[in-house]
Amino acid sequence: MSDSQNPYDHPPAPDRFEPARPETPAWARPSHQVYPAPQPADPTQSQHAAPPAEPHRPGTGDGLPPLEPLPAMAGDFGATASPASASLEGTSLSSRLIDEFVAWLKTLASAAVYATLIVTFGFQVARVEGQSMAPTLQDQDRLIVNKFAYLSAIGEPQVGDIVMLYYPSNPDKSFVKRVIARADQRVRIVDGKVYVDDVPVDESFVPEQYRSHEDWGPEVVPMGYYFVMGDHRNNSSDSRHWGFVPKKYIIGRVQLRWWPVPDARTF
Numbered sequence: 001m002s003d004s005q006n007p008y009d010h011p012p013a014p015d016r017f018e019p020a021r022p023e024t025p026a027w028a029r030p031s032h033q034v035y036p037a038p039q040p041a042d043p044t045q046s047q048h049a050a051p052p053a054e055p056h057r058p059g060t061g062d063g064l065p066p067l068e069p070l071p072a073m074a075g076d077f078g079a080t081a082s083p084a085s086a087s088l089e090g091t092s093l094s095s096r097l098i099d100e101f102v103a104w105l106k107t108l109a110s111a112a113v114y115a116t117l118i119v120t121f122g123f124q125v126a127r128v129e130g131q132s133m134a135p136t137l138q139d140q141d142r143l144i145v146n147k148f149a150y151l152s153a154i155g156e157p158q159v160g161d162i163v164m165l166y167y168p169s170n171p172d173k174s175f176v177k178r179v180i181a182r183a184d185q186r187v188r189i190v191d192g193k194v195y196v197d198d199v200p201v202d203e204s205f206v207p208e209q210y211r212s213h214e215d216w217g218p219e220v221v222p223m224g225y226y227f228v229m230g231d232h233r234n235n236s237s238d239s240r241h242w243g244f245v246p247k248k249y250i251i252g253r254v255q256l257r258w259w260p261v262p263d264a265r266t267f
Helices: 083-122
Strands: 123-129 142-146 162-167 170-181 186-190 193-196 216-220 225-229 251-257
Touching: 123 251, 142 216, 170 186
Parallel strands: none
Antiparallel strands: 123 142, 142 251, 162 170, 162 251, 170 225, 186 193, 186 216
8 A cells, every 4th residue: 555545644524623512501501492493495395285383382472271279178267367357356355445444433433523522512421429319319320411401592400300510619529419499599407307488398209317407597599509419418418518509510410310220210
């Protein structure tokens, strides 16, 4: 074999040494499918041949496939409150409780005001201490005193009324006594027997053992004053000892003894 026929004397074909094209990495590849460009029609093919079917290309106008309905779940969803509704319900309950508490406070305050007004201007509960009004009233009897009875527009204390009054020598104390004489009347006591304007006073409510045997007077009751005595004549501190009582010191009329219940009565 000659040198000219040596196959190694000819350089290799250029296409044998074309550099290899690097493979495109997956992240750089297009995310959509690339379709080949359409080739020109072959004139040898029949003009009536159907064009090749192109693959379906999804577009934005295509409708989404219908979704299957979720299976029904057991349980009453209507009875289950959401957190928001539970919070609103709790707030509403708190508001109602606050409103009721405020209304209760208003009622209590109103009751206290009414009670104060009643005690100040209407009626007062009193308790007897001692035996100066025995046997009509006993120690620890509970009384209702009518403070309306002697308002200027209604009336004046009358002879025979049982009244509650402030002690003239110490107005911080109060006594229960019976009215014996009013203003401008002349009072005299002879051997324990009381005379008003020289007329003997009916003292059937005073038992014999409770009578006194003293003398007092005669004196005329000043205008605006009253002469009072206890029914227990020999055990009572009254006008015989500390003088006449001004009307402004008379608190009210004893209207009712309500305790003890078996002995309850009105006067």
